[in-house]
Amino acid sequence: MRMQKPPETKRYHALSDDLADRYGKKTFKVALDGGFTCPNRDGTKGVGGCAFCTLRGSGDFAGDRRLSLRDQFDAQLSIMKRKWPEGKYVVYFQAFTNTYADSSLLKRLYETAAGLHPDIVGLNVGTRPDCVPDDIVAVLKGLSSKTDVTVELGLQTIHPTTQKAMNLCYATADFDDAVRRLHQAGLAVVAHVIDGLPGETPAMMLDTIRHVARSGVAGVKLHMLHVMKGTALGLRYESDPFPLLTLPAYVSVVCDQLELLPPDVVIHRLTGDAPAELLIAPQWTRKKFVVQNEIDKELRRRDSRQGAKCARTHDDL
Numbered sequence: 001m002r003m004q005k006p007p008e009t010k011r012y013h014a015l016s017d018d019l020a021d022r023y024g025k026k027t028f029k030v031a032l033d034g035g036f037t038c039p040n041r042d043g044t045k046g047v048g049g050c051a052f053c054t055l056r057g058s059g060d061f062a063g064d065r066r067l068s069l070r071d072q073f074d075a076q077l078s079i080m081k082r083k084w085p086e087g088k089y090v091v092y093f094q095a096f097t098n099t100y101a102d103s104s105l106l107k108r109l110y111e112t113a114a115g116l117h118p119d120i121v122g123l124n125v126g127t128r129p130d131c132v133p134d135d136i137v138a139v140l141k142g143l144s145s146k147t148d149v150t151v152e153l154g155l156q157t158i159h160p161t162t163q164k165a166m167n168l169c170y171a172t173a174d175f176d177d178a179v180r181r182l183h184q185a186g187l188a189v190v191a192h193v194i195d196g197l198p199g200e201t202p203a204m205m206l207d208t209i210r211h212v213a214r215s216g217v218a219g220v221k222l223h224m225l226h227v228m229k230g231t232a233l234g235l236r237y238e239s240d241p242f243p244l245l246t247l248p249a250y251v252s253v254v255c256d257q258l259e260l261l262p263p264d265v266v267i268h269r270l271t272g273d274a275p276a277e278l279l280i281a282p283q284w285t286r287k288k289f290v291v292q293n294e295i296d297k298e299l300r301r302r303d304s305r306q307g308a309k310c311a312r313t314h315d316d317l
């Protein structure tokens with residue numbers, strides 16, 4: 001599916017605009033919990049999980065996994081409809097590793113989710129780059145004839161030292177391989193990247209984004225590292241605090257990264273959500289509007305935009 005480029009007046013290609021253009025209405029993500037676990041927790045790939053991963057598998061705003069998909073969806077829809085009576089919906093499997101099951105079970109689960117409401121227009125599946133075997137790619141491809149399927153791959157960083165320190169238990173080559181096979185199947189891929197991981201310099205964060213830009217993914221999700229209670233990183237931080245990016249430093253890195261991304265890459269987010277009661281640091285991430293405004297302000301100050309320093313667009317890939 002060809003992505004649209006941002007209008008000239010916009011400085012980056014935001015997901016909300018992309019969805020509204022594509023479906024003709026405001027479109028909401030509805031985060032469901034499919035009851036998965038993760039191979040980096042059960043010993044298959046590793047134990048303990050990624051150092052920043054929360055008890056809810058980094059899906060802290062997903063529905064309640066004790067409920068059926070139907071009940072999770074209806075509960076969230078009734079809250080949304082109080083403010084937005086109309087809309088289209090993308091079902092989002094975010095918590096844990098949402099391709100970590102038998103392919104026939106996954107097929108049933110995805111089809112059930114996609115059929116929960118007539119206004120569902122797509123399915124987003126978040127997973128690890130080393131957990132998309134060919135039979136599951138085939139399931140996703142089959143589903144893409146009925147609804148728009150996007151696979152969100154957690155990359156976070158391309159740097160092996162950080163991957164090891166964060167106990168990711170996958171390598172950049174896993175990401176490259178997954179992107180290649182998903183693209184061969186005609187599926188849209190979003191890369192998830194975390195800025196401010198311990199030990200990383202801004203230059204390293206830009207290296208990660210250059211790699212993502214070259215991969216040809218359709219979308220990027222960027223956010224600042226959250227140090228959360230109940231995580232390995234949180235424990236480490238509380239006993240021996242390490243430096244974290246300040247808001248101005250984060251804004252500067254994000255604007256540099258936007259300049260490196262092709263203009264047609266959809267920006268899924270530039271700020272993160274973290275439940276206030278679980279967030280240890282940095283506290284400035286709680287002010288999402290402030291972060292967003294500072295990014296907009298910095299792009300205006302530079303008179304810059306997404307793709308300003310990118311040599312090519314997807315048309316050239």
Ligand code: SF4
Pocket residue numbers: 037038039040041048049050053054057058095096097128154
């Ligand atoms: S791969 Fe995802 S779910 Fe698994 S431990 Fe890492 S962040 Fe958590």
